[in-house]
Amino acid sequence: MTRKRYFTIVAFLSLLLLSVIISQQPAGLQWTKETLFGQAKLQATPDSFYQHRVDEIFVRYCVDCHNENKAKGKLRLDSFRQAVFGGRSGDVLGKNSTTSLLLARMQLPADNRLAMPPLGRKRQTKDELKVIQMWLDKGASGSLTRAAFATAPEKQKIIELNPYQPEQIAKKRAPFAKQVAKLQKKYPLNVQYLARTSHLIEITHISSAPAMTDQSFTELDRVLPVVARLNLRNAPVTDQSLPYILNMRSLTYINISGTALSAPSIQQLIHLPMLKRILVSERLLQELDLQKFQQAGIILESVYYENS
Amino acid sequence: MKTVKVWDFWIRAFHWLLLAGFTGAWLTIEYGWMQAHAVIGYCLSVLLIFRVLWGFWGSTTAHFTAFLCSPITALKYLKNSLQLKAPAHAGHNPAGGWMVVCMLALLFWQIISGLLANNDLGFSGPFADFINKTLSDQLTQWHGWNFYIILSAVWLHLVAVFFYQLVKREKLVQAMFSGKKPNIQAPNWQSLNFKSNIRAISLLVFSALIVCIIVFL
Numbered sequence: 001m002t003r004k005r006y007f008t009i010v011a012f013l014s015l016l017l018l019s020v021i022i023s024q025q026p027a028g029l030q031w032t033k034e035t036l037f038g039q040a041k042l043q044a045t046p047d048s049f050y051q052h053r054v055d056e057i058f059v060r061y062c063v064d065c066h067n068e069n070k071a072k073g074k075l076r077l078d079s080f081r082q083a084v085f086g087g088r089s090g091d092v093l094g095k096n097s098t099t100s101l102l103l104a105r106m107q108l109p110a111d112n113r114l115a116m117p118p119l120g121r122k123r124q125t126k127d128e129l130k131v132i133q134m135w136l137d138k139g140a141s142g143s144l145t146r147a148a149f150a151t152a153p154e155k156q157k158i159i160e161l162n163p164y165q166p167e168q169i170a171k172k173r174a175p176f177a178k179q180v181a182k183l184q185k186k187y188p189l190n191v192q193y194l195a196r197t198s199h200l201i202e203i204t205h206i207s208s209a210p211a212m213t214d215q216s217f218t219e220l221d222r223v224l225p226v227v228a229r230l231n232l233r234n235a236p237v238t239d240q241s242l243p244y245i246l247n248m249r250s251l252t253y254i255n256i257s258g259t260a261l262s263a264p265s266i267q268q269l270i271h272l273p274m275l276k277r278i279l280v281s282e283r284l285l286q287e288l289d290l291q292k293f294q295q296a297g298i299i300l301e302s303v304y305y306e307n308s
Numbered sequence: 309m310k311t312v313k314v315w316d317f318w319i320r321a322f323h324w325l326l327l328a329g330f331t332g333a334w335l336t337i338e339y340g341w342m343q344a345h346a347v348i349g350y351c352l353s354v355l356l357i358f359r360v361l362w363g364f365w366g367s368t369t370a371h372f373t374a375f376l377c378s379p380i381t382a383l384k385y386l387k388n389s390l391q392l393k394a395p396a397h398a399g400h401n402p403a404g405g406w407m408v409v410c411m412l413a414l415l416f417w418q419i420i421s422g423l424l425a426n427n428d429l430g431f432s433g434p435f436a437d438f439i440n441k442t443l444s445d446q447l448t449q450w451h452g453w454n455f456y457i458i459l460s461a462v463w464l465h466l467v468a469v470f471f472y473q474l475v476k477r478e479k480l481v482q483a484m485f486s487g488k489k490p491n492i493q494a495p496n497w498q499s500l501n502f503k504s505n506i507r508a509i510s511l512l513v514f515s516a517l518i519v520c521i522i523v524f525l
Contacts, residue, residue, distance in 0.1 A: 001474045001475055002475070003390070003392065003475055006470075006471060006474055006475045010467050014463075017463070069445070069449070070445050070448075070449065072427065088338070
């Protein structure tokens with residue numbers, strides 16, 4: 001055999017092997033269809049039943065082990081597109097709920113070796129299984145909206161309580177613990193942790209205790225990132241404190257009613273990433289751009305003062 | 309045509325057992341037979357350690373010093389070989405020698421990452437608990453990726469072997485079964501030195517002991 005012929009065969013075989021490998025990968029096939037043949041991108045529509053009901057179930061029970069970084073069984077369930085691609089066992093969605101490997105594994109008793117999620121992990125409720133079953137029976141669609149699933153069980157609000165892990169809390173508190181302790185010594189009633197399970201703190205101005213002033217903020221410098229609640233009601237603070245407040249990246253609540261903070265300064269608070277609620281003096285309301293607060297998802301409430 | 313011995317039994321056994329082990333590891337992971345996958349991994353560890361030891365204390369054609377040369381020499385050899393101008397070698401040629409080293413390195417990495425990996429379903433490599441979970445997960449991913457790199461190396465190896473077999477008419481595949489080559493394709497065959505089976509068995513037992521001590525103690 002000549003060299004040329006040999007390498008022609010090798011090139012042909014390599015291409016063939018590559019094609020076989022790609023054809024075994026639904027993601028590769030889909031990419032080819034979309035890139036070379038202009039097919040529409042495979043994804044769920046934002047108002048789809050999948051996006052509203054199914055995805056959240058996958059996120060709660062499956063995505064820890066079936067995501068981009070860790071795709072157990074080569075299966076990813078972090079998006080509709082990836083769920084359609086399936087995993088090592090091939091297609092997991094099936095033509096309907098009776099042929100779906102995904103549902104079959106989710107319905108197995110918790111102690112079964114093949115049960116998903118595996119033994120020891122939190123398991124889906126009957127209603128959640130019903131939601132997945134209905135979705136599979138309608139062809140595992142990424143476009144059908146909730147209207148097509150009128151009989152689906154109501155969405156339940158699930159409140160999960162994380163176990164108390166003191167060593168983890170201590171670890172989170174450690175970088176600020178010394179400074180917080182120092183502040184607690186100086187302002188024993190004003191500086192508190194939000195809870196024993198939290199590393200975040202709450203600072204409250206209390207008229208009968210040492211006052212929170214502009215000067216006080218200079219002492220907070222190192223704990224600013226962990227201040228989650230700030231109650232400065234009637235505190236003698238001015239715009240000088242604003243730079244410090246704007247550095248409170250964990251701040252979710254602030255009460256600045258009765259303070260000397262100006263409307264332009266208060267307006268800047270919309271830049272705080274976690275802020276959800278602000279209490280201000282009623283007289284300032286007309287000077288504030290309320291729409292911007294609304295757009296930022298911040299609830300602005302006013303407090304009426306007779307002398308204001 | 310006179311044939312002469314170029315590969316000892318142990319190199320040939322290593323080669324085919326490595327192939328069997330690699331295939332077995334692939335099958336067991338595909339079917340989720342994790343215990344069998346682990347056992348095959350331990351066996352492959354024994355084989356790899358043995359091959360390294362045999363590369364220092366084994367027969368001439370197994371010796372690293374006999375086939376390792378500078379990368380430039382290997383590239384020059386590869387170029388000449390593709391032009392059908394390179395001379396034949398009794399054992400590994402310079403390019404093949406580097407392939408051996410790369411393959412051993414890839415397989416060792418596969419073994420090490422496997423020892424530290426976990427599958428989140430109750431199966432972990434024996435050392436997975438000595439490192440944190442994040443690192444173990446990362447190594448599990450690398451264990452999977454490295455498999456594809458090894459597969460690519462195997463494909464490259466096959467392309468090279470069949471180039472010799474079909475284009476250069478050197479019967480490498482047969483030689484890896486019989487251990488023999490035509491003497492004209494094995495220059496300096498008279499200087500080849502084959503070590504005793506007792507030495508090989510001792511090194512194999514020693515390799516097995518190392519793996520047992522590392523894994524089970």
